[in-house]
Amino acid sequence: MSLIKKRIADGINLNYIETDKFKTGSLSINFIAPLDSSSAAKNALIPNILMRGSKKYPNMAEINKKLDYLYASSLSARNMKRGEMQIFGLGAGMIDSAYAMNGEDIIAEVTDFVGEILFNPITNGNAFDTAYTESEKSNLIDAIKAKINNKTYYARQRCIQEMCKNERFGLDETGTVDDVTACTAENLFAHYKTALETYPVEIFFVGKCDIDALGEKLAEMFAKTNRKPIAIPKTEVIRSCDKPKTITEDMPVNQGKLTIGFRSGITLGDDDYPALMMFNEVFGGGVTSKLFMNVREKMSLCYYCASAPDATKGLLTVASGIEVDKRDIAEKAIFDQLEAVRAGDLTDEEITSARMGLVNNYRELTDSARGLETWYLGRALAGLSDTPDDVIEALSKVTRDDIVAAAKKASLDTVYFLNGTLKGATKNA
Amino acid sequence: MLNVTTKKSEFLKEEYYTYKHNSGLDVYVFQKKLSTSYALFATRYGSIDSKFKLEGDKDFTVVPDGIAHYLEHKLFENPNGEDTFTRYARYGANANAYTGNTMTAYLFSCTSNFKESLEILLDFVSTPYFTPETVEKEQGIIAQEIRMYDDHPSRKLYQMMLEALYEKHNVRINVAGTVESISHITADILYECYRVFYNLSNMMLIVCGDVSIDEVNEVCDKVLKEQAPANIIRDYPEEKAEVYQSRIECEMQVSKPLFAIGIKDVDIPDDPMERMKKSAAMDILNDVLFGKSGEFYNKLYEEGIISGSLDVGYGICKSYANNSIFGEGTDPDEVFERFKACVNDAKKTGLDREDFERSKRALYAAMIRWFDSTEDIANNFLQFKLDDGDLLDYADAIASVTYEDATVLLDATYKDEYYTLAIVKPLRTEGEQ
Numbered sequence: 050m051s052l053i054k055k056r057i058a059d060g061i062n063l064n065y066i067e068t069d070k071f072k073t074g075s076l077s078i079n080f081i082a083p084l085d086s087s088s089a090a091k092n093a094l095i096p097n098i099l100m101r102g103s104k105k106y107p108n109m110a111e112i113n114k115k116l117d118y119l120y121a122s123s124l125s126a127r128n129m130k131r132g133e134m135q136i137f138g139l140g141a142g143m144i145d146s147a148y149a150m151n152g153e154d155i156i157a158e159v160t161d162f163v164g165e166i167l168f169n170p171i172t173n174g175n176a177f178d179t180a181y182t183e184s185e186k187s188n189l190i191d192a193i194k195a196k197i198n199n200k201t202y203y204a205r206q207r208c209i210q211e212m213c214k215n216e217r218f219g220l221d222e223t224g225t226v227d228d229v230t231a232c233t234a235e236n237l238f239a240h241y242k243t244a245l246e247t248y249p250v251e252i253f254f255v256g257k258c259d260i261d262a263l264g265e266k267l268a269e270m271f272a273k274t275n276r277k278p279i280a281i282p283k284t285e286v287i288r289s290c291d292k293p294k295t296i297t298e299d300m301p302v303n304q305g306k307l308t309i310g311f312r313s314g315i316t317l318g319d320d321d322y323p324a325l326m327m328f329n330e331v332f333g334g335g336v337t338s339k340l341f342m343n344v345r346e347k348m349s350l351c352y353y354c355a356s357a358p359d360a361t362k363g364l365l366t367v368a369s370g371i372e373v374d375k376r377d378i379a380e381k382a383i384f385d386q387l388e389a390v391r392a393g394d395l396t397d398e399e400i401t402s403a404r405m406g407l408v409n410n411y412r413e414l415t416d417s418a419r420g421l422e423t424w425y426l427g428r429a430l431a432g433l434s435d436t437p438d439d440v441i442e443a444l445s446k447v448t449r450d451d452i453v454a455a456a457k458k459a460s461l462d463t464v465y466f467l468n469g470t471l472k473g474a475t476k477n478a
Numbered sequence: 479m480l481n482v483t484t485k486k487s488e489f490l491k492e493e494y495y496t497y498k499h500n501s502g503l504d505v506y507v508f509q510k511k512l513s514t515s516y517a518l519f520a521t522r523y524g525s526i527d528s529k530f531k532l533e534g535d536k537d538f539t540v541v542p543d544g545i546a547h548y549l550e551h552k553l554f555e556n557p558n559g560e561d562t563f564t565r566y567a568r569y570g571a572n573a574n575a576y577t578g579n580t581m582t583a584y585l586f587s588c589t590s591n592f593k594e595s596l597e598i599l600l601d602f603v604s605t606p607y608f609t610p611e612t613v614e615k616e617q618g619i620i621a622q623e624i625r626m627y628d629d630h631p632s633r634k635l636y637q638m639m640l641e642a643l644y645e646k647h648n649v650r651i652n653v654a655g656t657v658e659s660i661s662h663i664t665a666d667i668l669y670e671c672y673r674v675f676y677n678l679s680n681m682m683l684i685v686c687g688d689v690s691i692d693e694v695n696e697v698c699d700k701v702l703k704e705q706a707p708a709n710i711i712r713d714y715p716e717e718k719a720e721v722y723q724s725r726i727e728c729e730m731q732v733s734k735p736l737f738a739i740g741i742k743d744v745d746i747p748d749d750p751m752e753r754m755k756k757s758a759a760m761d762i763l764n765d766v767l768f769g770k771s772g773e774f775y776n777k778l779y780e781e782g783i784i785s786g787s788l789d790v791g792y793g794i795c796k797s798y799a800n801n802s803i804f805g806e807g808t809d810p811d812e813v814f815e816r817f818k819a820c821v822n823d824a825k826k827t828g829l830d831r832e833d834f835e836r837s838k839r840a841l842y843a844a845m846i847r848w849f850d851s852t853e854d855i856a857n858n859f860l861q862f863k864l865d866d867g868d869l870l871d872y873a874d875a876i877a878s879v880t881y882e883d884a885t886v887l888l889d890a891t892y893k894d895e896y897y898t899l900a901i902v903k904p905l906r907t908e909g910e911q
């Protein structure tokens with residue numbers, strides 16, 4: 050496996066992750082925007098509107114028929130938040146041309162198709178198609194409202210919204226219902242033009258292809274745009290919190306959801322990032338962590354209790370689903386385990402197991418196109434170029450003291466509890 | 479010398495080796511040059527197996543709902559008090575397990591120390607150990623797992639659909655059971671279930687990765703003892719062809735109604751290859767009728783009746799089969815009416831031949847994507863093998879489906895008396911009717 054980076058236009062990179070591990074290839078075009086309330090909803094909507102139809106493939110049925118014809122290739126809109134950046138665009142998956150029945154160059158055909166969808170939307174003067182726009186606005190509003198359906202995810206999202214109320218990170222990558230409502234076919238089309246001209250773009254291809262040919266094709270597609278890329282502001286990182294808060298919200302569900310948000314004080318490029326990963330792993334990263342072994346296995350309080358870092362923003366969250374009347378016990382149990390790590394109460398075996406588990410995860414990610422792309426996109430956004438092997442190497446040097454130091458840096462910001470109010474939920478167990 | 483058989487697919491450019499280990503266990507090795515090796519140790523025992531005996535036993539044993547899943551949790555304990563996850567962690571492996579309607583599978587993935595991890599897998603699954611105390615302790619954990627799923631709208635919807643489709647068949651039982659049913663589980667019943675279903679003749683080992691058959695065999699030799707095969711007699715209730723209830727609904731904290739259209743199918747071929755062929759034909763037919771390129775889906779989407787995608791699927795095994803269409807939208811009844819209209823139109827005018835060919839070709843090509851991860855290969859392989867089919871034959875099954883096959887299925891499968899509509903509605907706020 051190797052990574053080749055090519056600049057194909059001003060502020061546009063093609064990242065080629067060359068590997069013959071897979072029978073498939075994947076291509077993605079990622080626009081990098083500042084996460085901002087004035088543009089989040091627009092950026093989220095644009096790929097969805099593009100996916101409704103182009104001049105050559107004017108509706109979804111035609112788009113999907115073309116994908117069927119291209120040996121069941123896939124095309125999807127993407128939109129995500131990485132730190133205080135919003136990444137949106139299109140992703141395509143295809144089988145290797147070696148499997149084509151009539152010798153077609155599947156990669157080239159899929160790339161042309163992605164170009165058609167991206168650059169030739171159906172327009173009405175200086176606007177997107179009104180019906181498509183209104184329909185996708187309505188779908189996005191539905192999706193925003195539907196976040197309440199998954200209670201685990203919802204509780205974590207609410208915790209982060211409360212923690213980062215006064216930071217851009219508190220914004221969702223979809224914008225709000227009001228932001229979406231304010232979008233029009235005209236202002237979206239204007240923003241689409243702006244996005245093509247000004248947002249940095251990271252393109253990825255994972256698999257095996259003729260990189261020069263792909264680079265030329267993509268350069269040609271972007272040649273029509275008048276590129277003047279903007280600089281993307283850095284993610285604001287608040288490294289500690291002196292006034293922790295507690296928020297409780299009622300909802301008619303069975304199970305209570307406890308989410309605890311910390312400022313980890315450590316981000317991706319920091320020297321102690323490997324120590325943060327080790328701290329998270331021993332604390333609540335997996336099935337041999339202190340949270341799993343104690344809060345679940347010893348105390349039988351829950352089915353899941355796990356911690357996860359967001360190293361782009363410097364956060365660490367702990368999440369668990371419990372009986373509502375066990376809230377205080379569970380909260381105390383979680384903090385007890387954190388204190389144990391801070392006190393250095395870690396066996397050699399806990400440390401070795403954590404390291405081996407992480408090493409295994411980093412090695413496994415190189416076996417999936419998505420894993421590889423997520424890794425290198427994350428690195429590109431953070432201005433880093435280290436490989437999974439580099440992090441594996443760095444992990445081998447993390448000591449017990451480093452783990453303790455990382456644990457001590459974590460400072461409590463917000464305890465969020467989704468209080469289940471359904472009858473029966475408060476029974477004495 | 480091991481008596482190894484090789485199975486190949488020219489189209490997929492894939493192959494695997496299989497043999498029966500001396501212990502009686504069927505072993506499958508899928509060589510793949512990836513960093514991650516993946517192993518599955520599985521038994522043909524799931525939530526539907528609630529009444530059973532071994533050949534020679536006098537009476538049937540009837541067990542509480544959710545016990546197969548409970549047993550899966552409890553096997554992770556070891557006689558020396560050590561947790562299985564801790565054992566794996568010493569070698570860096572990622573371990574897990576899952577229970578379904580017809581199977582329980584224990585698995586790990588790793589990028590080094592494969593043999594050590596495989597030894598742990600075979601050892602802990604073949605060494606049951608529970609006491610009344612450790613069984614009791616698990617109740618709190620599984621109760622929270624059940625309550626988590628109770629709050630999960632799409633899980634709940636799937637469960638409701640099965641409960642409406644089937645009157646007696648055990649597939650209507652929740653895999654994890656209920657908080658009440660698991661309170662009746664004891665160490666003794668767990669041991670009895672283990673004795674019957676964890677006989678090696680009822681199990682299989684699937685390994686996928688950069689691993690040789692000799693390495694696998696060496697570990698099997700070390701851990702597994704020869705075992706007399708067991709003949710398990712499972713007693714499943716008779717199930718009628720028509721649905722139990724044609725409609726079922728509940729209210730939950732959701733933003734918009736979620737719906738499932740379930741289509742019951744009791745016409746299950748005895749021959750495994752015929753079942754695979756039926757499955758392939760149904761996948762093609764469903765793609766023609768309800769797929770992303772078709773009119774049914776696109777009209778619903780364009781008119782805003784559904785938001786997002788429809789999840790359409792057919793599942794078939796020896797014991798039960800059904801089609802399902804899952805989605806989200808303001809008016810599930812309208813979707814249901816259009817579904818019926820779509821089927822009736824197709825019956826009247828016949829399936830479009832070009833659509834049939836396009837769907838068939840797309841499904842055939844899509845199979846190539848199943849072979850890029852050791853995890854996907856092992857799990858897909860298991861699903862086919864559990865039902866005596868073969869993953870590598872599925873491409874051939876797709877290729878063998880004719881237009882006439884799809885037409886026959888359309889007429890036989892899609893009938894009013896086989897349909898149910900399940901809906902999860904948003905909670906009514908106070909004051910509303």
